[in-house]
Amino acid sequence: xxxxxxxxxxxxxxxxxxxxxxxxxxxxxxxxxxxxxxxxxxxxxxxxxxxxxxxxxxxxxxxxxxxxxxxxxxxxxxxxxxxxxxxxxxxxxxxxxxxxxxxxxxxxxxxxxxxxxxxxxxxxxxxxxxxxxxxxxxxxxxxxxxxxxxxxxxxxxxxxxxxxxxxxxxxxxxxxxxxxxxxxxxxxxxxxxxxxxxxxxxxxxxxxxxxxxxxxxxxxxxxxxxxxxxxxxxxxxxxxxxxxxxxxxxxxxxxxxxxxxxxxxxxxxxxxxxxxxxxxxxxxxxxxxxxxxxxxxxxxxxxxxxxxxxxxxxxx
Numbered sequence: 434x435x436x437x438x439x440x441x442x443x444x445x446x447x448x449x450x451x452x453x454x455x456x457x458x459x460x461x462x463x464x465x466x467x468x469x470x471x472x473x474x475x476x477x478x479x480x481x482x483x484x485x486x487x488x489x490x491x492x493x494x495x496x497x498x499x500x501x502x503x504x505x506x507x508x509x510x511x512x513x514x515x516x517x518x519x520x521x522x523x524x525x526x527x528x529x530x531x532x533x534x535x536x537x538x539x540x541x542x543x544x545x546x547x548x549x550x551x552x553x554x555x556x557x558x559x560x561x562x563x564x565x566x567x568x569x570x571x572x573x574x575x576x577x578x579x580x581x582x583x584x585x586x587x588x589x590x591x592x593x594x595x596x597x598x599x600x601x602x603x604x605x606x607x608x609x610x611x612x613x614x615x616x617x618x619x620x621x622x623x624x625x626x627x628x629x630x631x632x633x634x635x636x637x638x639x640x641x642x643x644x645x646x647x648x649x650x651x652x653x654x655x656x657x658x659x660x661x662x663x664x665x666x667x668x669x670x671x672x673x674x675x676x677x678x679x680x681x682x683x684x685x686x687x688x689x690x691x692x693x694x695x696x697x698x699x700x701x702x703x704x705x706x707x708x709x710x711x712x713x714x715x716x717x718x719x720x721x722x723x724x725x726x727x728x729x730x731x732x733x734x735x736x737x738x739x740x741x742x743x744x745x746x747x748x749x
Contacts, residue, residue, distance in 0.1 A: 435627070435730055436702040438712055438723055443695055445707030447646060450681040451481030454689040454707055461486035465691070466536050466575075468492050468516065468568065469543030470509075471499035474588070474645055477684035478540055482691075483508045487538070492516075492525060516543060516567025517553040519744055526574030535580045538691045541568040541622070542588045550609040557743070558604040560611075564618035569625060569740040576748035585629055585640040586690045589622040589703070589727070591718035596620060597726040598736060621736060623703055623727035628737040630701035631730070632749035639700035641690040644710060644721050645683040703728060 445454055465482045469475035470491035479489045483506045492514030493499035503509040512528065515521040529536075544564040551559035557566065572585055579585075595616035599605075605614055626642035633639065689707045690696060696704075703710045703723040713722030726732065741747035 435728065436699045436709070438703060438709055438728065440708045440711060441695060441699075443689070443693070443708045445685070445689065447678065447706040448682060449685045449689075449707050450679075451477055451684040451688040452484065452681070454685050455481055455485040455692065458692050459486055460537075460692070463537040464488045464490065464535065465538035465540060466490045466492065467540040467542055468514070468571070470540070471502035471511070474680050474684045474687070475540075475542045476502055477680040478542065478688050479503060479509055480506055481681075481684060481688050482538070485692075490529075490534075490536075492543075514571075516563050516571065517559065519554060519567075519570055522567060522570045522574060526571065526578075529575065530578050535578050536575060537580045537583050539572060539575065539579070539583070539585045540588070540687055540691055541572070541586065541625075542687065543568075544588065544618070546592075546615050547611045548614070549611065550605070555743075556604065558609075558614055560614040560618040561603060561621065564615075565621035565625060566740055566744055568622075569737075570744040570746045572629065573741075573744070573746035573748040579638055582637045583639075584691050585626070585633075585638070586687050587622040587626045587640065587642045588687055589626075589642040589644055590615075590619040591644050591705075591713075591721045592616045593619040593623055593727045594713065594716060594718050594724055597724075598624070598732060600735075603739075620724075620727050623723070624729070624733040624736045625740075626703070627701045627728060627730060628733035629749075631733075632737075634700055639696075641696065641701070642703045642727075643686045643690050644703070644705040644723075645686055646678040646706065646721075 465487045470479040483489050488508045491511045494515045499511040514525040553562045596613045623642040626640040629640040690704050705721050710723045713724050
């Protein structure tokens with residue numbers, strides 16, 4: 434049964450930080466994996482989870498950069514991983530499993546935005562491959578190492594407003610649009626959580642998708658700075674526009690979804706501002722909410738089967 438998208442009154446909100454939502458939660462003895470956990474929201478999540486006692490594994494394509502970023506975070510461990518390379522995903526997962534590591538949290542946070550047209554793997558469009566397929570393969574590869582009661586949190590975005598899954602041309606063989614490519618990958622993140630929760634619930638595994646809010650981080654590095662004002666990201670003085678969050682506030686919803694007992698029994702939900710998101714009532718992405726195509730269980734199952742076929746991974 435799919436979780437109803439209705440706020441539950443958590444006591445947290447848009448201004449809550451990742452540290453705020455962890456008050457009173459002791460993660461000592463647990464292990465979290467945070468992709469992209471050395472930059473932007475990921476780094477804020479890594480710091481908060483480690484501060485609450487978790488050991489945090491930070492997969493990284495740029496390991497030297499990652500180790501420098503987390504060198505002052507107790508319990509953070511950097512291991513090599515390239516989500517665009519399925520062989521790298523396999524090696525990474527086998528390394529953890531061979532070492533007998535178990536994971537209590539997987540935070541699928543790494544991603545790219547507004548990337549120039551790029552092909553990876555077997556000619557796959559880069560946003561779909563990195564943001565979605567890489568995480569699909571990673572979670573499936575890590576399935577034997579997911580602890581009882583583990584949570585997987587996929588960082589989606591209100592960017593999903595712009596596109597459902599383009600079933601007739603997922604990889605943009607024609608008419609590439611960097612924003613639609615990003616949007617489709619964020620819809621895929623949300624659908625991934627819907628079906629993963631359905632498959633994992635019987636064994637105690639639950640999944641959630643989250644919209645972190647609007648935050649200026651290195652994610653926007655492929656968008657020219659001169660375009661930021663036109664997009665409404667910054668005010669005339671160059672400061673973040675009203676309604677934008679800090680990285681610590683942006684990481685809060687993912688950390689909350691990964692740890693909060695308030696989500697027990699609400700697997701598969703789409704979350705925003707440290708609560709369940711409401712169905713989107715407007716087209717304003719700053720207000721957010723969730724569109725019906727990002728919650729469709731039939732589409733989620735179809736995407737899962739396609740992703741399993743493309744990546745050769747289906748551990749559930």
